[in-house]
């Protein structure tokens with residue numbers, strides 16, 4: 001299933017365009033408030049954009065020429081312009097798995113999962129048979145008779161996944177599906193997700209670079225409502241162009257002399273006086289922005305690059321924001337690539 005979306009929501013500063021190929025899983029990463037959940041809400045039909053268009057194969061999910069005022073779908077569904085197209089969430093062939101499982105509390109696990117197939121016209125018996133198949137798929141058949149209140153967070157999320165899959169969506173949307181889970185539980189569900197996402201068209205919002213590597217084929221970085229990077233997972237994290245992707249990959253992007261390079265802060269040495277020139281090393285002069293404790297190192301950020309120091313060393317240097325410093329690294333340790341557009 002091929003999915004395309006173009007959407008603008010002025011009130012949220014969002015304006016982006018994205019395509020998901022058949023069987024492709026796209027990870028969406030970006031800072032808080034960048035617009036990731038908004039994108040999923042628009043695709044799912046929970047939010048009407050000011051303008052845009054989305055298709056799933058040959059079906060138009062919405063086509064809004066730009067006369068709408070945006071808003072939540074429930075409140076504003078009648079406000080779309082006469083010639084515009086707007087399919088309701090349940091008619092889209094899209095399932096959304098949120099951070100919290102949101103199961104129907106009064107229904108058993110089996111009936112929660114059977115709900116989708118039942119509302120797509122299957123008989124009660126067929127729907128229960130499909131539900132059992134999906135419970136098997138997520139290794140949760142033994143929970144079929146329980147009520148949602150009798151499930152752990154990880155189990156509930158597993159059932160929510162089965163429920164999302166049971167309506168056989170053409171596109172699966174996942175909004176940080178592992179973030180509410182215990183670190184001890186997340187890895188097993190991640191393994192299940194990896195299996196069910198294989199060959200499926202999906203968009204997954206995550207803050208975790210590991211999810212991007214394990215679950216996705218491509219990565220999109222969203223900043224301030226815009227897509228700033230889009231490429232294969234390895235491309236984006238090994239040759240990051242945005243500060244956000246670089247930071248996730250443990251790199252910093254350095255732009256100097258018209259060249260873009262990515263360097264590991266652990267490979268950068270900080271000097272308080274200009275170092276003696278060395279043909280193999282790049283030296284950049286900058287001003288310290290802040291000093292951030294990061295576990296066993298202290299990361300010194302500046303306007304040119306960042307450097308990781310041993311905490312004792314950072315304490316001895318008594319660094320303060322605004323202070324001038326020199327940063328050096330072995331030039332060959334920094335990956336060079338063409339500047340954006342270059």
Ligand SMILES: Nc1ncnc2c1ncn2[C@@H]1O[C@H](COP(=O)(O)OP(=O)(O)OP(=O)(O)O)[C@@H](O)[C@H]1O
Nearest residue numbers: 011012013030031032033034035036037038039222
């Ligand atoms: N219900 C809402 N009403 C109005 N503005 C909203 C609403 N939800 C989010 N926003 C705004 O829209 C922008 C995008 O928010 P969104 O929740 O999509 O970001 P996000 O990338 O998913 O962030 P996070 O990583 O924190 O979940 C932000 O400026 C946010 O303040």
